[in-house]
Amino acid sequence: QQQVKQSPQSLIVQKGGISIINCAYENTAFDYFPWYQQFPGKGPALLIAIRPDVSEKKEGRFTISFNKSAKQFSLHIMDSQPGDSATYFCAASGYSGTYKYIFGTGTRLKVLA
Amino acid sequence: DTGVSQDPRHKITKRGQNVTFRCDPISEHNRLYWYRQTLGQGPEFLTYFQNEAQLEKSRLLSDRFSAERPKGSFSTLEIQRTEQGDSAMYLCASSPTGATNEKLFFGSGTQLSVL
Numbered sequence: 001q002q003q004v005k006q007s008p009q010s011l012i013v014q015k016g017g018i019s020i021i022n023c024a025y026e027n028t029a030f031d032y033f034p035w036y037q038q039f040p041g042k043g044p045a046l047l048i049a050i051r052p053d054v055s056e057k058k059e060g061r062f063t064i065s066f067n068k069s070a071k072q073f074s075l076h077i078m079d080s081q082p083g084d085s086a087t088y089f090c091a092a093s094g095y096s097g098t099y100k101y102i103f104g105t106g107t108r109l110k111v112l113a
Numbered sequence: 114d115t116g117v118s119q120d121p122r123h124k125i126t127k128r129g130q131n132v133t134f135r136c137d138p139i140s141e142h143n144r145l146y147w148y149r150q151t152l153g154q155g156p157e158f159l160t161y162f163q164n165e166a167q168l169e170k171s172r173l174l175s176d177r178f179s180a181e182r183p184k185g186s187f188s189t190l191e192i193q194r195t196e197q198g199d200s201a202m203y204l205c206a207s208s209p210t211g212a213t214n215e216k217l218f219f220g221s222g223t224q225l226s227v228l
Contacts, residue, residue: 006155036219042221043204043206043221044156044204045219089156098163099215100158100169101146103157104155105155
């Protein structure tokens, strides 16, 4: 119940295309859903996050879509650029004594020039 | 805001040796987390501090692992009698104290290789 399932494992997109990464969770106590971007040799960096009281959040080229009833959320990267090539992790957090994050297994995105 | 700092960035050790890593969180952040990340996987929670109190430990944290956060400032993670399975990136993260979950800021990690 603590797992966050992420797909696909890897993704190749042409420059200018849309990258879509999906995540699903089971624990209904989760109430914060961030996406992190990680480059090789670096720690994850927060990209965008959403709470379940809204169905969509957009920041620049990055959009989170959230479906509370299906317990799913997704990251859309519009106009994907080669600089977006990185590993993306979804995560979920909810109060359980602490606010620790549970991370998905990651999606390695490659954007072709 | 100088970010979360971790030291060393890389550590190579022989099996059976002890290693210690240090994390300096963002100065005004009271919450501090340690995560472990292996190749091709997402970060896995190890332990959590609220100020100097260690409030949660994952079952991944065997008795060979110990973490401290004296005076609620920097934190150390020690691994005793290292094993090859301990090879991973050890990530520290911090967040400000609040009534709800907050953004988690990660350091660049310490890459441990156990030979």
